Amino acid sequence: MFTGIIEEIGEVLSLQPTRGGGARLRIGCHIVLEGTKVGDSIAVDGVCLTVTDLAPESFTVELQPVTLRRSALGTLRPGDGVNLERALAVGGRFGGHYVQGHVDAVGRVVTLYRDGPALVVRVAAPPEVMRYVVERGFIAVDGASLTVQRRWPGEFEVSLVSYTQAHITLPRKKPGAPVNLEVDIVAKYVEQFLRAGTASGLSTEILERAGITTDEVGGSL
Known part of the structure; x- marks a missing residue:
């Protein structure tokens, strides 16, 4: 991991x-x-x-x-x-999010633009990825743990602080360049539990009482 x-x-x-x-x-x-x-x-x-x-x-x-x-x-x-x-060593410091190294799909860089000192990158992604993408949630882009700043149908944005800009390859990418995408595995597990229905003992009502909406786990299931 x-x-x-x-x-x-x-x-x-x-x-x-x-x-x-x-x-x-x-x-x-x-x-x-x-x-x-x-x-x-x-x-x-x-x-x-x-x-x-x-x-x-x-x-x-x-x-x-x-x-x-x-x-x-x-x-x-x-x-x-x-x-x-x-790979994360046992007892090592956990600084990002759970990344398996199992790519879900290849996306494409749409555009890069400045927002003060930050660099904002917009990425196009296929539906099988976008269903798990939520604003302020995690996504791995070429293996880098990044926070989704905004999302639209088929696209999302991430904002890179100065330190991140200097330590990952994404700022070097040109529009149209491919990027490896991996969504947060937690969203996939929640979706599978919901699909299992009562057999799993988990429902949308239980999730909503816990403060998790279906929008956060890929929409209505």
Whole structure:
């Protein structure tokens, strides 16, 4: 599991196709190599991947065909920056939100604009993502835990403070660039419990008494 707090921006050194439709990705970095060994998990732009090889200033991961289909990793080129985060250690400080490293869909950057010192980024997302997106809620964009500032049908905005701007890749993106999106897993669990009806012992009335509306878990179910 991850927290969405990016530790380092790595550099893509190579992306080579492998037999069977997969690929081998090598990334140059420093911070995330500390304490890392072969077999450990590192989130690369929000995708949980297993380290298959280590070098003094880089690591290698293997990309399955399904990973290439469900994420934007296949569009990477040598020299591109990628967000990196090691898996959360037991007892480690939890600073973001629950991020699994399982990408739900690929979105697209619509526009970037300034709001004082903040950088606001608008992202287009498919319906299967937008149903879980709520204002002031969490979403992982290329693995970075961000707060939704506003939402519309098919789009949402996030606002990046100065520190975040310097430590993730999103400010480098151009309109039209793909981004990996992962919604808050809590919303998915709540939706499944509601769909199970009385068998789960959970209902919209119970949620509303707890202060949670159906709008917050993907609309009317």
